[in-house]
Amino acid sequence: MPRANALIEEIRACTVCSNALAAGPRPIVQFGPKSRLVIIGQAPGSKVHQSGVPWQDDSGDRLRAWTGLDAAEFYDPAKVALMPMGFCYPGKGRSGDLPPRRECAPLWHERVLASLTDCRLTLLVGSYAQAHYLETGNLTEAVRGFREHAPGFFPLPHPSWRSAIWMKRNPWFEIDVLPALRAAVRQALGGNKR
Numbered sequence: 001m002p003r004a005n006a007l008i009e010e011i012r013a014c015t016v017c018s019n020a021l022a023a024g025p026r027p028i029v030q031f032g033p034k035s036r037l038v039i040i041g042q043a044p045g046s047k048v049h050q051s052g053v054p055w056q057d058d059s060g061d062r063l064r065a066w067t068g069l070d071a072a073e074f075y076d077p078a079k080v081a082l083m084p085m086g087f088c089y090p091g092k093g094r095s096g097d098l099p100p101r102r103e104c105a106p107l108w109h110e111r112v113l114a115s116l117t118d119c120r121l122t123l124l125v126g127s128y129a130q131a132h133y134l135e136t137g138n139l140t141e142a143v144r145g146f147r148e149h150a151p152g153f154f155p156l157p158h159p160s161w162r163s164a165i166w167m168k169r170n171p172w173f174e175i176d177v178l179p180a181l182r183a184a185v186r187q188a189l190g191g192n193k194r
């Protein structure tokens with residue numbers, strides 16, 4: 001526990017790319033040494049930057065519905081680690097938020113993952129996480145082939161409002177992927193919810 005706590009404090013003090021962050025650095029992560037499920041997303045949006053609470057937005061509501069996790073489990077670091085590709089809100093671009101800062105994942109991810117002693121499943125949420133961990137550039141194909149990836153990785157689309165359009169075009173996601181996702185999450189957390 002002290003190791004994870006010390007690492008969280010170190011991350012919270014990070015200012016490596018502060019010059020590029022219009023809203024300033026505010027790293028937003030959650031993890032504990034016993035986290036069993038790791039959720040690797042993109043980067044906090046402006047709402048999450050303000051609240052400091054990861055995934056406390058519409059995308060988070062969708063992700064919880066997809067995974068079958070309630071808020072109590074989702075925000076329990078003894079169960080779930082929340083670690084985006086960029087820990088700070090990157091600011092607005094011409095068409096939505098800017099991409100996660102490139103400096104962040106190489107700087108922190110390995111150290112965070114090394115501090116987790118019981119990691120069982122990693123959800124790769126969105127194309128940035130999939131490009132980094134699966135080296136795939138096609139999100140739809142990566143998600144459709146969710147059974148074929150390295151054990152322990154489960155790719156998902158980013159649950160932004162755009163995902164509703166994507167789900168309409170790809171009905172197999174709701175039929176095939178979501179039930180398998182919920183089963184994998186439940187298994188990673190240690191069986192049936194009590």
Ligand code: SF4
Binds near residue numbers: 014015017025086107
């Ligand atoms: S985005 Fe990552 S590397 Fe940049 S200041 Fe935030 S925590 Fe540090």
